[in-house]
Amino acid sequence: MIAETVCSAVSAAGLGIAVVAAYRRRFLAAARIAAYSLVPVALVMTGVVDWLADTAFSPTAWAGFGLLGLSWVLFATTRAVERRRGGTRKERKEARAAAGREAVAPAASAPSLGQGQGSRPAPASRGDDDFSDIEAILKKHGI
Template sequence: MRARMEVHGRDEGRQIMDFNDIAWLPLCGGLTAVGLVLSFLAMRRKGLAAGLRGLAWSLLPLAAYLIGALQTLWSIGTSIAGFLAGLVFSPTVWVGVALTGLAVVLYVASGYMYGRGARSAGTSAAKGGGGSAPAAPSAQAGPAAPQAPAAPRRPQVAKSKPKADDDFSDIEELLKRRGIS
């Protein structure tokens, strides 16, 4: 008996359920029958569309059994369950998850710092001083191209009256700015 249990990957202390240990035809047939009854009730209460949708879902267990897809779904489910069990109960996996989280945080922080540094360097150069000198061009960049002058900012138009609550206030404002009124 011990040899038989080792062949199937079982210990004496724990039983691992195999795909063939389950009577699939009665289970799938029962699920389909229950689904058909519920579909009929849904059709009477909510209409034909709800009944047809329920009928479609009800036929799936029996169809999966008949085409042999249940063993594939069983394999996928046991693989996911094994992965999650290994994830939950393994300290080395948790260290890996923590390192992954740290890497993501560092990457996001460096992107934020890079964006903030580029903005602050651009504003200090536009103001004409204050702060550190701009970075020297790299050797790969080739000859230094003349920098384009900063685009002049358009003066803010003072609003003489508060925005109206109607839908066309923003359109009217655009027309006034263009000189069309």
């Protein structure tokens, strides 16, 4: 009962504002305001307001909204993890197969994945150049 009264008051106020806009010869704005102001009364007349009021005070409805939220969180999480991993299971399998084929250089006698000595670069001295790490990052990004 209160919701219907509030919706009617909002519609009446909106129609009053539309009349003022039309009086100022802003007919397009007046028509738009009138259209928006008729929506609350239309919702009351169709029964949407009663349905929303019944839903707002129903624990079952809130449990359903909670489950919808949980399913959305799970979906978003799985999509984010899939993007970080690089796609679908088929794409990851193909990438692993390609990495296995490229692990050994064509003319190498041993795999190139950590068998040789000196595979780590020598640590740069701190006193020589303080900006060497920044330069490396910039070069990596092509800047």
